[in-house]
Amino acid sequence: MPFELPDLPYAHTALEPHLSxxxxxxxxxxxxxxxxxxxxxxxxxxxxxxxxxxxxxxxxxxxxxxxxxxxxxxxxxxxxxPAAGGGGGAPTGRLAESVAKHFGDVETLRARFDVLAMRMFGAGWVWLVQRPDGRLALAATANASTPITGDDVPLLAACLWEHAWYLDYRDNRARYLEAFWHLVNWEAVAARLK
Incomplete structure (x- = not known):
């Protein structure tokens, strides 16, 4: 049976003004x-x-x-x-506790995530992952590489392929990342914790 393009979990314009x-x-x-x-x-x-x-x-x-x-x-x-539907902000509950334990606070997590994304050469992904021992960590993968081929559980992903932001932010990856944080679905991230 052929694979199909899955529906978006929101309308294609719902991420505006952060992603058009x-x-x-x-x-x-x-x-x-x-x-x-x-x-x-x-x-x-x-x-x-x-x-x-x-x-x-x-x-x-x-x-x-x-x-x-x-x-x-x-x-x-x-x-x-969508930001209007509660995207962005900060994690709560057990996820917030894990973030505090492994990064200090969400601002430090975000800063380290952004540094990793800005240092990434070319296309790929930056991930918040959970290691097999329960620790939270950051990972960058080039091109199509993904944590699911290893032992880490992916919790959050930022796409670093230019088509993810070029129409909105041109060559400004930093502005895209700023917009990304206004849209993070912390409830989905928390639900992925093991």
Whole structure:
């Protein structure tokens, strides 16, 4: 059964003014292209009958690249929440306690996340992850690489591919990251904690 482009968890314009509807639509076109290419690559392959996550974990080469980009992007959309609907702000509860334990406070987490994102050469992703021992950590992955191929549990992702921000912020990755923090879905991040 072919993979399909999943629906957004909100309207494509709901992230405005931080991410425009045009940016979201352009990003979705890239996501659709990855899914379409993956379906073509897996036509007749037993992997096509599994979940997208299973394909990411088992595929190699071009099939891995397209599957991982599709998975990472879907995860990214669910890491965001419209600011008008409660996105942004700070974590609460057990997540806030974990952030305080491992980073000191959310401002330090954000600053370290941003430094990692600004130092990332080229395209990729920055992640807040939970290590197998429960610690929170940050990770940067190039291109389509993703924490789900290892032992870390991804909690939050920021896309560092230019199509995630170029229409809105041109070459200013720092302004995109500032906008990103206004949209973080801390409830979704907390729900992913093990």
């Amino acid at each position: 509807g045009d940016t979201v639509e352009q990003h979705r076109q890239h996501q659709r292209a990855h899914i379409d290419r993956l379906n073509m690559l897996l036509d007749g392959d037993a992997l096509a009958d599994g979940t997208l996550e299973a394909v990411v974990r088992k595929a190699q080469g071009e099939a891995f690249e397209h599957a991982a980009q599709a998975w990472n992007t879907a995860f990214y959309w669910h890491s965001l929440k």
